[in-house]
Amino acid sequence: MNQAQIPPPGTAAIVSVGDEVLSGRVVDTNAALVARELEAQGWRVVHRSTVGDDIEAIVAHLRVAASQARVVIVGGGLGPTADDVTREGIARFAGVELAEDPEALAVVERALVRSSRGLSAENRRQALLPRGARPIDNPIGTAPGIHWAGPASQILALPGVPRELKVMLEPSLKGIQTQGLGLTATVRDSVIVVGLPESEIGRRLADLMARGAEVSVGSYPTEGVVRIVAECRRTDESRARQLVMEVLGQVRERLGGAVVRRSAPDLATAVFRELLAHGATLAVAESITGGSICNALVGVPGISSVFEGGVVAYANAQKQSWLGVQEALLRSHGAVSAEVAAAMAEGVRRGASTTFGLSTTGVAGPTGGTPQKPVGLVYFALAGPRGTTVEQRVIPGDRELVRERAVAAALDLLRRELET
Amino acid sequence: MNQAQIPPPGTAAIVSVGDEVLSGRVVDTNAALVARELEAQGWRVVHRSTVGDDIEAIVAHLRVAASQARVVIVGGGLGPTADDVTREGIARFAGVELAEDPEALAVVERALVRSSRGLSAENRRQALLPRGARPIDNPIGTAPGIHWAGPASQILALPGVPRELKVMLEPSLKGIQTQGLGLTATVRDSVIVVGLPESEIGRRLADLMARGAEVSVGSYPTEGVVRIVAECRRTDESRARQLVMEVLGQVRERLGGAVVRRSAPDLATAVFRELLAHGATLAVAESITGGSICNALVGVPGISSVFEGGVVAYANAQKQSWLGVQEALLRSHGAVSAEVAAAMAEGVRRGASTTFGLSTTGVAGPTGGTPQKPVGLVYFALAGPRGTTVEQRVIPGDRELVRERAVAAALDLLRRELET
Numbered sequence: 001m002n003q004a005q006i007p008p009p010g011t012a013a014i015v016s017v018g019d020e021v022l023s024g025r026v027v028d029t030n031a032a033l034v035a036r037e038l039e040a041q042g043w044r045v046v047h048r049s050t051v052g053d054d055i056e057a058i059v060a061h062l063r064v065a066a067s068q069a070r071v072v073i074v075g076g077g078l079g080p081t082a083d084d085v086t087r088e089g090i091a092r093f094a095g096v097e098l099a100e101d102p103e104a105l106a107v108v109e110r111a112l113v114r115s116s117r118g119l120s121a122e123n124r125r126q127a128l129l130p131r132g133a134r135p136i137d138n139p140i141g142t143a144p145g146i147h148w149a150g151p152a153s154q155i156l157a158l159p160g161v162p163r164e165l166k167v168m169l170e171p172s173l174k175g176i177q178t179q180g181l182g183l184t185a186t187v188r189d190s191v192i193v194v195g196l197p198e199s200e201i202g203r204r205l206a207d208l209m210a211r212g213a214e215v216s217v218g219s220y221p222t223e224g225v226v227r228i229v230a231e232c233r234r235t236d237e238s239r240a241r242q243l244v245m246e247v248l249g250q251v252r253e254r255l256g257g258a259v260v261r262r263s264a265p266d267l268a269t270a271v272f273r274e275l276l277a278h279g280a281t282l283a284v285a286e287s288i289t290g291g292s293i294c295n296a297l298v299g300v301p302g303i304s305s306v307f308e309g310g311v312v313a314y315a316n317a318q319k320q321s322w323l324g325v326q327e328a329l330l331r332s333h334g335a336v337s338a339e340v341a342a343a344m345a346e347g348v349r350r351g352a353s354t355t356f357g358l359s360t361t362g363v364a365g366p367t368g369g370t371p372q373k374p375v376g377l378v379y380f381a382l383a384g385p386r387g388t389t390v391e392q393r394v395i396p397g398d399r400e401l402v403r404e405r406a407v408a409a410a411l412d413l414l415r416r417e418l419e420t
Numbered sequence: 421m422n423q424a425q426i427p428p429p430g431t432a433a434i435v436s437v438g439d440e441v442l443s444g445r446v447v448d449t450n451a452a453l454v455a456r457e458l459e460a461q462g463w464r465v466v467h468r469s470t471v472g473d474d475i476e477a478i479v480a481h482l483r484v485a486a487s488q489a490r491v492v493i494v495g496g497g498l499g500p501t502a503d504d505v506t507r508e509g510i511a512r513f514a515g516v517e518l519a520e521d522p523e524a525l526a527v528v529e530r531a532l533v534r535s536s537r538g539l540s541a542e543n544r545r546q547a548l549l550p551r552g553a554r555p556i557d558n559p560i561g562t563a564p565g566i567h568w569a570g571p572a573s574q575i576l577a578l579p580g581v582p583r584e585l586k587v588m589l590e591p592s593l594k595g596i597q598t599q600g601l602g603l604t605a606t607v608r609d610s611v612i613v614v615g616l617p618e619s620e621i622g623r624r625l626a627d628l629m630a631r632g633a634e635v636s637v638g639s640y641p642t643e644g645v646v647r648i649v650a651e652c653r654r655t656d657e658s659r660a661r662q663l664v665m666e667v668l669g670q671v672r673e674r675l676g677g678a679v680v681r682r683s684a685p686d687l688a689t690a691v692f693r694e695l696l697a698h699g700a701t702l703a704v705a706e707s708i709t710g711g712s713i714c715n716a717l718v719g720v721p722g723i724s725s726v727f728e729g730g731v732v733a734y735a736n737a738q739k740q741s742w743l744g745v746q747e748a749l750l751r752s753h754g755a756v757s758a759e760v761a762a763a764m765a766e767g768v769r770r771g772a773s774t775t776f777g778l779s780t781t782g783v784a785g786p787t788g789g790t791p792q793k794p795v796g797l798v799y800f801a802l803a804g805p806r807g808t809t810v811e812q813r814v815i816p817g818d819r820e821l822v823r824e825r826a827v828a829a830a831l832d833l834l835r836r837e838l839e840t
Contacts, residue, residue: 024458286711313729
């Protein structure tokens with residue numbers, strides 16, 4: 001038996017609980033989030049596994065995970081319904097009973113008050129903790145987390161609702177005892193690259209991306225852009241930071257204008273920061289992107305200081321009535337044309353009295369393409385103080401992918417204007 | 421040792437290989453895809469785990485997986501570079517040597533010809549197979565898959581590139597020996613529930629959700645709604661379908677109008693189908709939801725036949741100019757009010773000449789709340805042939821969550837109108 005042995009310092013394991021995850025009905029984004037946060041805090045993830053809503057199976061997975069790692073993060077199975085059995089699994093693993101915990105009950109009750117509901121028997125189950133365990137506050141949901149500290153390993157159980165897990169994760173990790181665990185600092189930073197294929201990025205950064213280098217460099221395509229992540233793990237944190245900065249400097253040099261100047265979690269935030277720095281405002285007119293640009297922008301906290309709003313002009317009539325696009329223009333060039341894209345950008349800029357107007361119009365597919373105007377053809381226009389710029393692209397991919405890449409390309413048109 | 425034992429028939433395990441997956445830099449969408457495909461073909465997934473690019477660790481995970489499942493699907497670690505060691509892991513697990521396989525070499529060479537490249541030493545490694553294993557064709561990449569059949573379990577190793585794994589998966593699964601495995605049909609269907617908390621759903625469906633029932637019932641919160649999934653596994657598929665239908669009938673009975681009438685993958689699609697059935701059209705005016713309703717709608721194929729577009733009126737000026745909301749109304753009641761919500765819905769309906777106009781206005785937070793108008797307060801309005809309806813809610817949660825739930829609540833207002 002491995003259980004008497006204490007796993008190496010700094011080791012962490014992740015166990016995702018839920019039939020819906022095991023069967024693939026839900027993609028397990030939690031595990032990736034937890035892994036990234038663990039690594040950011042200096043832990044080394046040595047084990048990840050997924051288990052169904054089954055007490056015996058949860059106990060078996062906890063045994064394996066706890067034999068390999070000092071801390072085990074469990075996600076899911078803390079809900080109010082009968083199929084949520086993570087509480088029971090931890091109790092049986094720890095060899096203790098479940099008992100109602102007053103502090104856990106307070107967490108549940110606070111959540112119910114927030115949503116103006118009363119305490120049901122189902123919710124009351126959520127206040128049960130394995131004896132000796134401590135509850136973890138849940139600021140946005142009813143499920144308290146569970147912190148159980150064993151002789152060799154600690155278990156942190158968090159709800160599977162991604163948003164709740166997300167807000168509870170960092171404070172929970174900070175709360176566990178890390179003395180003597182030998183955590184090394186991991187410094188990680190990244191840049192966003194727009195408009196270069198990943199293979200071309202790989203070619204230009206081949207030597208930096210080689211394995212075994214002191215700074216590891218990876219490329220991760222996401223939402224129409226590619227994020228280049230540089231990461232260094234050292235006990236000397238400031239040296240690690242310096243090395244990461246040097247490598248990202250080289251990345252910028254080799255990829256040039258395709259690298260977004262401002263560091264930001266996503267392209268929309270980078271554009272927001274540029275607009276703010278320029279004291280500029282924006283309105284958008286979307287056809288093919290159907291509200292996705294607005295959607296990306298309003299996800300950025302503080303955006304209302306620069307973003308006035310937008311028009312989703314899916315039908316031609318709306319391009320005319322809301323954006324003032326001339327019917328003659330629509331008739332002579334068609335809705336998917338450089339001329340209409342320009343008129344939409346100018347129309348929304350005029351209507352909202354903003355510094356910039358940004359527009360998209362294109363053929364989303366799967367039907368509606370012609371030899372002259374194939375599926376994936378998109379026109380982007382930016383109207384601003386220096387006049388109107390129109391770009392044309394053919395974006396490969398399915399309906400959703402075309403839309404996602406079109407959002408990135410539109411925001412990038414504005415980004416490049418603001419960076420010059 | 422468990423290894424001499426043969427796992428139960430129809431059991432499957434999934435092992436994902438790769439440092440980038442273990443550390444969370446990449447979200448493991450492959451495992452969910454594989455799980456769904458396995459379940460669709462009648463397998464029962466009993467184990468999922470993730471392991472780094474490490475031969476010993478891969479061997480350890482294969483041992484556990486093969487002790488629990490008749491078939492083990494391994495994803496990743498078949499690339500040409502030195503860190504790709506799945507081949508070595510399987511060979512060591514099987515206790516055999518690696519040797520170049522002519523058929524595997526042909527797969528590699530065909531891929532290189534397709535991309536006009538020559539055979540490098542790195543690519544040649546990809547033609548190495550554990551002795552006794554068979555290669556699996558890869559029609560779009562250089563990495564052949566590996567099929568190894570042991571006495572108790574079979575292993576299928578596929579490349580980690582999602583596109584390649586996707587095209588290779590189904591034919592690989594079809595190619596393995598399934599005689600005597602006792603695969604059973606899984607019938608699964610679901611309904612969408614809006615506006616009831618999960619705990620209340622759990623209370624009303626407690627007996628249906630009890631474990632061990634012939635039809636398993638689970639509830640999965642997603643995007644502001646709750647999906648109730650009923651699932652039955654039997655050799656007699658038509659009987660399974662009947663049982664699932666019966667259970668979902670009971671769910672509808674007990675949850676009443678909170679259950680969306682039309683079966684659909686999501687609420688936006690259900691609303692689209694209702695609009696289509698009514699021959700009705702829609703335009704939306706969004707403030708707090710900032711384009712998210714438009715975004716949800718344009719994700720539905722065919723939506724352009726019922727959806728005319730929308731206005732994202734983030735600023736008051738745009739509520740006036742695009743939607744014709746009177747300045748006096750904004751001044752006397754404020755932008756977040758029943759009166760302005762109604763005026764927005766009526767304004768966008770008039771402007772777009774649609775059957776329905778749907779609007780949202782609210783306090784998204786984290787700042788801007790007052791005792792009278794707290795963060796999370798949202799007004800929804802629906803203007804239609806029978807007049808204008810306004811609903812008011814206080815939605816708990818962070819900025820993103822409020823937005824997500826507001827989208828669901830707005831679409832549900834329209835859904836209920838269309839279902840009456």
